[in-house]
Amino acid sequence: GAGVSQSPSNKVTEKGKDVELRCDPISGHTALYWYRQSLGQGLEFLIYFQGNSAPDKSGLPSDRFSAERTGGSVSTLTIQRTQQEDSAVYLCASSLSPGETQYFGPGTRLLVL
Amino acid sequence: AQRVTQPEKLLSVFKGAPVELKCNYSYSGSPELFWYVQYSRQRLQLLLRHISRESIKGFTADLNKGETSFHLKKPFAQEEDSAMYYCALHAGGTSYGKLTFGQGTILTVHP
Numbered sequence: 001g002a003g004v005s006q007s008p009s010n011k012v013t014e015k016g017k018d019v020e021l022r023c024d025p026i027s028g029h030t031a032l033y034w035y036r037q038s039l040g041q042g043l044e045f046l047i048y049f050q051g052n053s054a055p056d057k058s059g060l061p062s063d064r065f066s067a068e069r070t071g072g073s074v075s076t077l078t079i080q081r082t083q084q085e086d087s088a089v090y091l092c093a094s095s096l097s098p099g100e101t102q103y104f105g106p107g108t109r110l111l112v113l
Numbered sequence: 114a115q116r117v118t119q120p121e122k123l124l125s126v127f128k129g130a131p132v133e134l135k136c137n138y139s140y141s142g143s144p145e146l147f148w149y150v151q152y153s154r155q156r157l158q159l160l161l162r163h164i165s166r167e168s169i170k171g172f173t174a175d176l177n178k179g180e181t182s183f184h185l186k187k188p189f190a191q192e193e194d195s196a197m198y199y200c201a202l203h204a205g206g207t208s209y210g211k212l213t214f215g216q217g218t219i220l221t222v223h224p
Contacts, residue, residue: 003156031210043199043214056209091157098210099145099203104157 004105021077025094038088115140119215134185136200145203146183152196
C-alpha cells in the first residue's frame with residue numbers, strides 16, 4: 001500500500017504567521033510520531049500519538065507547537081506565531097504499534113522568513 | 114535520559130575500501146539500536162536493527178554493551194552507499210517507541 005504521506009512538501013511563511021502541517025500515516029498503523037530535522041540539531045522527537053491520544057508530548061519545543069490526530073489516522077502539527085528558528089524539515093513516521101519499525105514520510109520543509 | 118553520539122559528521126572513502134560509521138550511546142537500561150539511512154532525495158528508511166542481526170546491503174552492526182557502541186560496518190564500500198546515516202536508540206518501557214537519533218554522518222564513496 002501507500003507509504004506515509006505529508007503535505008505540503010514545502011512551505012514558506014512570514015514570521016508571526018501560523019502554519020499547519022499534515023501527515024497521513026500508513027493505514028492500520030496505530031502509532032504516529034512527529035520529528036524535526038534541522039541543521040545542527042539533527043533529528044529531534046516532537047510528539048507521539050497512540051490512536052487519537054498523545055501520551056508523550058515531551059519533545060514539543062514551546063507552547064506555540066500543538067498537534068492533533070483524528071480518527072486514529074491523519075495528524076496535523078500546528079505552529080503558531082512562527083519564528084525563524086522554526087525553519088526545519090518536519091518528518092512524520094508511523095508504525096504498526098509502539099516499538100515496531102517506523103516508516104517515515106518525505107517531510108515538509110518549512111522556511112520562516 | 115538517553116543520548117546517541119555519532120562523532121563523524123562527514124566520512125569519505127574510496128570504492129572498495131572498508132567503511133565504519135561510529136555510534137556510541139548512553140542509556141542505563143537495555144536499549145534497542147537502529148541504523149537509518151537517507152539517500153539523496155529519498156525519505157529516511159530503516160537500514161537495520163540490532164535485534165534482527167541481519168546484514169542489509171552488506172552492512173552489519175554489532176551491539177557492544179561494554180563499550181556502549183553500535184558501529185556500522187561494510188567491508189567493501191560502493192558508490193551507491195553514499196548517503197546520510199543516522200544511528201538511533203529506542204529506550205523501551207514507557208518510551209512509546211520514540212527514537213533518539215544521533216546527529217548523522219554523511220558518507221561519500223568516491224569512485
